Amino acid sequence: MGDILNAFTQGCVFMPYTEIKKWRNNEIEKQETSDELNAFHDSLMKKVFEAALKKVNEQSGLPPCQYAWFVMGSAGRYEQAIISDQDHGLIYEEENEETNRYFKKLGKELAFGLHEAGYPYCDGNVMSSNPVWCRSKQSWKKQLAGWLKEESFESIRFLLIFYDARTLVGEAEYVLHLKQHIHDFINQKPDLLERFLENTMHVKKAVGFFHQLLPETHGSHAGSIDLKQSGFFPYVNAVRLLAMKESVEVTSTLSRIDELSRNSTYVQELKSCKEDFDKLLHYRLMHHKKMTENYEDIHYLDVKELSKYEKKDLKHILKNGEKLQDYTQSVIKGMMRR
């Protein structure tokens, strides 16, 4: 069995979606660290891509031009939980009727395949099956420019989502190239950063006035902390914002912190950040091994299950997330004032 699996991960054997799902179910709980888990997710998603491409090949032949398939959201940041919904897009070299038709088909197949393999559809429709996220290089450039100029709530969300894009299959420079446009734009018009700031700074409070944890009070998650909203988001959003300001290309929160820490301005403030975020990833992984298969449940951490030490630790992490946000806010606002 091990040999077969190895062969799968090497990409030599074609697997249908149902087989990929079986593989996933057998192996996913065995992943010890967040890095291992995400490496595994990457291999799964690449397998899905192969299967989807094969299916489209059979009907429509080989891809008519070069392309890149990229993932965004937690997958883009290399910090997926055991269950994560899908966020992905396609960029292709040439714009014409044939390529449009071909990649539209591939995009739809990818979303379907990922769903079959155990990645729930994205509620926000951030998937290659959606024309917004599946277009030619030229058209992508136009779309990004539009978003940058428009600065509406939606376009700001789209830009933030796109900024976490990481190429999984195909030409990696496409995404990097597009991101360069964002960097150039920000350099010319830094007040855009303030719009990003406003869009992300609202956080669900999880530590109260007396330094007590504030779990959910009602609903089926009563007694649990919403780790996604209160724990991950402050770190992810603050670090992404600093990365945008400093034109950092890597996408995972931890590697963004590393990259930013090379800059002496941030080294002090980001020192404990990395450790805290690492712990968050760990808490999620440890506690969710016991959890159900529901995507909604995966973000909740039951306070009763935590030891006294863990509770203290968690409060510390959540508080530091708030501090990091305050810091980021002062950096961005301070920059504006200058």
Next chain:
Amino acid sequence: MEEILFSLNSVWLVLGALLVILMQGGFILLEAGSTRMKNAGHIAGKTVFTFGLASIVFWAVGYGFIFGGNSNFFIGLSNFFYSGDQADGMPYSTAAFFLFQLAFAGISLTIAFGGFAERAKLSAYLVFAILFSVLVYPVVAHWIWGGGWLAEHGKQDFAGSTVVHLTGAMAAFAATILLKPRIGKFNKNGTANNIFGHNQVYTALGVIVLWVGWFGFNGGSTFVVDDGFFGFVALNTNIAAGAGAVAALIISWIVLGKSDIPTILNGALAGLVAITASCAFVETWAAVVIGFVAGILVFYSVKFFDRLKVDDPIYALSVHGAAGVWGTLSTGLFATPELAAVGKPGLFYGGGFSQLGVQAMGVTVSAIYAFVVSFVLLYAMKKVMKGLRVSEEEEIIGLDVSEHGNYGYPEAFIANEEKNRIAN
């Protein structure tokens, strides 16, 4: 001079009665706003007809049971089917006094129906309106206000923290236990869901209408205008309500990390309920303390009943029950020697524990009576009427349609029905 005072007192009592009857409007807004659209018309309508029913019962027997002569341990036994006669030596119109007392009985009943919300059959409202108005409210009111044994004991309950609010809340408690939680209130794992009210503006307006009505409730309870004492009572009433709202805002912000609007609204009401017993007996600073404590108490009381898995849709148990108990006890702490026209001064004014003891005993006995009798009556109704609750289907489609055949918000629902029909 006496004639002028007689007239003025009577005007004051009728004005008080009007304000208290207007509180029914406050309850309609409060209760309808705190529940779902599909039950709104039902909630509004049932408040009107049960008040009508309670009025007739009060005229026939309630008034006589409370204030009549030839009394036994439980009730008085004269003045049934009150004719409007003027009682000898009364410094105001007896008919005005009757109307004022009738309004109070109506409020207690409406509070009790808070525990019925969103799931009780219309017939259960009808039958219980009569039984409560005959057998529950008059007994407690007689004991404390009608010269009964608690009155002789020196129990202080100026305008009815116990008589009106706690009695109503205890009946609501019995009802909500027997009716069981609304569909969807609790999850299998024991956690509670928030069933959000459909209009927070209604709820807040309801609170303001009640707040204003309370000046009739408490201020009117002076019965006479001669020394202008009602002004002081109104002052205490207002600052206690304010303190309750502020306290609730602070506690919800501290504990939940957010200033929760339903909690703030409950806090104002809890301050009003608590000051009802003590408004005439305490100094202004004490009114602030009493309201403030009530605002915090109501927050924890709501959590407590959630944990007990008691579904209390409009927080009647916490706002009228918990705060009613606290308000009654508060005079045992804060009543001053100058103001304690009934009973003795409280613990903080050199009265020792004696008045506190009187209050504690009075509130306990009244609560037990109201709860046990209401429970027995409702239990018997449940057996005889084959259940107090509408069917699951009726509860889901809403009581507007199931009980009355008409929507409170026709456009909102009929449009959906049309759509479904077209889709099918």
